[in-house]
Amino acid sequence: xxxxxxxxxxxxxxxxxxxxxxxxxxxxxxxxxxxxxxxxxxxxxxxxxxxxxxxxxxxxxxxxxxxxxxxxxxxxxxxxxxxxxxxxxxxxxxxxxxxxxxxxxxxxxxxxxxxxxxxxxxxxxxxxxxxxxxxxxxxxxxxxxxxxxxxxxxxxxxxxxxxxxxxxxxxxxxxxxxxxxxxxxxxxxxxxxxxxxxxxxxxxxxxxxxxxxxxxxxxxxxxxxxxxxxxxxxxxxxxxxxxxxxxxxxxxxxxxxxxxxxxxxxxxxxxxxxxxxxxxxxxxxxxxxxxxxxxxxxxxxxxxxxx
Amino acid sequence: xxxxxxxxxxxxxxxxxxxxxxxxxxxxxxxxxxxxxxxxxxxxxxxxxxxxxxxxxxxxxxxxxxxxxxxxxxxxxxxxxxxxxxxxxxxxxxxxxxxxxxxxxxxxxxxxxxxxxxxxxxxxxxxxxx
Numbered sequence: 148x149x150x151x152x153x154x155x156x157x158x159x160x161x162x163x164x165x166x167x168x169x170x171x172x173x174x175x176x177x178x179x180x181x182x183x184x185x186x187x188x189x190x191x192x193x194x195x196x197x198x199x200x201x202x203x204x205x206x207x208x209x210x211x212x213x214x215x216x217x218x219x220x221x222x223x224x225x226x227x228x229x230x231x232x233x234x235x236x237x238x239x240x241x242x243x244x245x246x247x248x249x250x251x252x253x254x255x256x257x258x259x260x261x262x263x264x265x266x267x268x269x270x271x272x273x274x275x276x277x278x279x280x281x282x283x284x285x286x287x288x289x290x291x292x293x294x295x296x297x298x299x300x301x302x303x304x305x306x307x308x309x310x311x312x313x314x315x316x317x318x319x320x321x322x323x324x325x326x327x328x329x330x331x332x333x334x335x336x337x338x339x340x341x342x343x344x345x346x347x348x349x350x351x352x353x354x355x356x357x358x359x360x361x362x363x364x365x366x367x368x369x370x371x372x373x374x375x376x377x378x379x380x381x382x383x384x385x386x387x388x389x390x391x392x393x394x395x396x397x398x399x400x401x402x403x404x405x406x407x408x409x410x411x412x413x414x415x416x417x418x419x420x421x422x423x424x425x426x427x428x429x430x431x432x433x434x435x436x437x438x439x440x441x442x443x444x445x446x447x448x449x450x451x452x453x454x
Numbered sequence: 455x456x457x458x459x460x461x462x463x464x465x466x467x468x469x470x471x472x473x474x475x476x477x478x479x480x481x482x483x484x485x486x487x488x489x490x491x492x493x494x495x496x497x498x499x500x501x502x503x504x505x506x507x508x509x510x511x512x513x514x515x516x517x518x519x520x521x522x523x524x525x526x527x528x529x530x531x532x533x534x535x536x537x538x539x540x541x542x543x544x545x546x547x548x549x550x551x552x553x554x555x556x557x558x559x560x561x562x563x564x565x566x567x568x569x570x571x572x573x574x575x576x577x578x579x580x581x582x583x584x
Contacts, residue, residue: 194552220529224520228552230545232537233529240532268551272560281551318549345491350532376487406485413483438485445483
């Protein structure tokens with residue numbers, strides 16, 4: 148009988164493969180330990196680990212919001228919990244750039260090492276009777292094999308990294324960061340960040356989103372979405388000169404992009420620079436493609452103003 | 455049945471509108487970032503059409519699950535098309551992170567059951583069925 152338990156425990160231990168590899172081999176540029184001790188703590192109320200985890204992460208990003216204020220943004224009464232897509236959306240609504248991180252333990256630890264707390268979705272129980280829970284991962288120690296979480300009513304919960312991996316893997320390794328505009332994640336690639344920025348633009352304050360786009364452009368100066376986003380958000384924030392400059396920058400990098408010329412033309416027209424506007428609008432029309440109708444409309448409205 | 459017909463009709467209508475080259479823009483003449491970001495215009499239009507149907511469905515579902523109508527609308531407005539589509543189909547099955555306190559109750563019950571089945575002997579008051 149004891150033999151069966153031994154085999155079972157060996158099998159189960161074998162499932163925490165990412166932990167074992169990290170503890171033995173480490174990872175490139177990953178320090179052996181890190182802790183974001185300054186991460187604030189909010190003890191959760193019943194079923195409210197979502198609002199609590201979000202509040203902690205947003206506060207760490209310099210956004211002052213209490214869990215109570217987040218309940219109507221993420222809590223689903225019948226499900227007695229909060230859903231992952233709504234966690235991402237609520238972070239954006241409150242002014243943070245949110246996105247999921249790659250579904251790997253080394254990515255989670257890399258974000259922590261970079262000073263970014265990560266909201267993790269855990270199934271604390273078994274596959275058959277899941278107990279879903281959000282915690283905030285704020286530290287780890289590869290030598291002692293531990294991860295440190297702000298979880299439930301525990302400000303500093305130390306858990307074996309292998310156990311954590313079991314609970315985290317049952318949630319398909321879902322983790323999200325919520326960063327202040329101006330900061331970029333450590334582990335998310337160009338296209339992931341672009342997606343997150345476009346999503347942020349949908350829900351966030353234009354000035355804040357603009358800051359986020361500019362930060363991304365420092366890392367990826369040629370990205371078309373980011374270049375256009377920087378222009379569109381400057382415009383939405385009421386900064387037409389800055390918007391015009393941003394669209395100018397875009398067409399310098401992407402001289403075949405009709406939307407960039409179209410938007411440049413539109414802003415220049417509003418600034419009263421009608422000759423320049425007309426030139427840009429004509430270029431947009433020339434470039435054609437699916438945006439030809441929009442460009443024509445812009446050109447026509449400029450012509451009308453010139454008369 | 456009626457709901458399905460309605461859905462197809464709306465789809466056809468929206469499809470027709472998309473050919474007119476409608477652009478949901480920052481302002482009348484500006485082209486929005488979201489539109490340009492999609493892999494191509496056709497894909498973006500498809501996502502837009504699908505989202506136009508998914509969003510009201512998600513609002514409806516959230517309301518049924520106890521969220522107030524104003525909250526539901528604000529929440530869905532902040533979702534991306536992809537997130538809205540995801541929720542529309544999986545809102546009932548997707549994990550809802552909620553509670554850690556319940557774990558204690560669950561473990562208590564589990565061990566009680568295993569005690570009764572004779573697999574464990576945690577509680578002094580249980581007598582296994584064997």
